[in-house]
Amino acid sequence: MPPPRTRATLRHRLAELRGPSVPLKALDARALAALAANPGCRRRALLDGAGVNKAALADALGAPSSFGQSQFAFMRGNAFEARVKADGGAELLRLVHEKLDPTAEPPTDALVPDLTAVGPEGRAGRTELALREATEARRWALLDHPMLALDVAGSPAFLEPDAVVVHPDGRWSVVEIKSFPLLDGSADPAKVGAAARQSAVYVLALEEVAARLGARTEDGPAEESMVRHRVLLVCPKDFSNLPTASPVDVRKQRAVTRRQLARLTRIEEITDTLPEGMCFAPDLPQEALEAAVETVPAAYAPECLSACELAFHCRARSRAQGAVTAVGRSLRAELGGLTTVDEVLAAAHGEAGDPADPAVAALRRAAELRAEALAGSAEALASGTEALASGAEARAGQEVAVCR
Known part of the structure; x- marks a missing residue:
């Protein structure tokens, strides 16, 4: 070894x-x-x-x-994100307060720390420091494009969510900004699902940061977790360029992603x-x-x-x-142990496979039903053809009689 x-x-x-x-x-x-x-x-x-x-x-x-992603969609997404984060992220923080934490004090004087550093490792360290400072300050804070490190199969992956918001209670929320619209409060389920899976990865990375900072994570009850499992999805409203938002629960996606990454x-x-x-x-x-x-x-x-x-x-x-x-x-x-199409066809035709294998038995039964169906279709087709021929002969006889 x-x-x-x-x-x-x-x-x-x-x-x-x-x-x-x-x-x-x-x-x-x-x-x-x-x-x-x-x-x-x-x-x-x-x-x-x-x-x-x-x-x-x-x-x-x-x-x-x-x-x-197309270049047009990329440019449209960047323009919409810039609008959402304008004026120090005032509109984004308003949406977070309204949709995720309405009982907290309004985010009138939020922290917006500078996260610039050299290299992804430096940015990840600066993000971790900013999260610690904002959590201890117990104030609203907006981290614009933080850098998070996540261990993936023994190799570090550096991830950059659109934003992470620190609430006055010291908990953290992921914000994902997308350019597809929310029409009457709902969006394409496939796109929302993809955004939820992507946000679940950020939640996992934030939990690793929380663990390093000594904060409580998913080992305890969800309400005591440092990282919130309801992320905020920000999208254009209807057919305008005005931002609106919808909370998305990513607990299921987080659990699935965590299990799959462990595999x-x-x-x-x-x-x-x-x-x-x-x-x-x-x-x-x-x-x-x-x-x-x-x-x-x-x-x-x-x-x-x-x-x-x-x-x-x-x-x-x-x-x-x-x-x-x-x-x-x-x-x-x-199909169990049948891994190729040739093996499947051979098992269905009785040329290979163990008859006691449920997969082989099902294939052979399906082949018998198919043969019966095709035979019945052939008989029906022959009967229909004969009936058409008889009808044609009868019509021809009638035409001859009329001509006479």
Whole structure:
């Protein structure tokens, strides 16, 4: 067994995998939520941990992905966020007070600490210090784009929420600003769900900060927790550019994300299985990149198409191998030990498989029902064709009789 890696050695190894001249692609909360949704994918865990730009890698592999946000949506989101945070965040704090803490005193004189520092580690340290100071002051405080550190499979991920608000009671709330509208007080459930999963990652990171500061977290009752589980989702109202907000309870998403992150294989365990000199730099020949990518096992599912830049490449490989996961995780779970399409067809036709296996028995019963249905359809089609022919003959006879 190889000796355990130190943090510096692991960073050096990940830099080698990324490429000596390739800049680090930071792991954000959106990518982390997608990673937690598929914890069995070692390929994504390694590439995200190493800071590999998966979009550039997909282009180099000849399987580009359209995954990502358009430039127009990005600019619109930035403009809306700037409006929400104007005047020292007065409107944002008003919404937090109204939706999350209406019994507290109004945020008329809130703290807005300066969080600038050198590097993500420095910014994370400055954020932690600002949270401590604001909590001890027992005043409203707005932390604009704080930096939070979260341990992911043994590698630190630095996350940047839109805002964190400290309440007068010393508790903290996450604020997520999105550019999709709230129409009559509700929004697209899929978009709200994605925002909730992203906010749950920030809640987990804040809980780690609270634990380091000695504050009470989820080990105690929810009402005594330092980090609130109701985040504030700020969006445009109807079809205007005026901000409105809605509280979102992320306890379920937080629990799921925490459990899934705990299942992730540690990055050093994956790197220890890789050959020396392997690299994912996008300027390498396509054959070398394909060999490097295939060295790390993936766990493709159709859901990856909306969450991972390498989804088209992994889908093509999954289809070429005949893997049943290409058609969905739920079906894969139902098939038990049958992992390929060929195995499934052979079991359904009685050419392989244990008849005592419930999955094999169900497949064979389904094949029998399909054969009966097709036979019945063929008989019905033949009867219909015969009836049409008889009707045509009768009409032809009538026409002849009329002509005579």
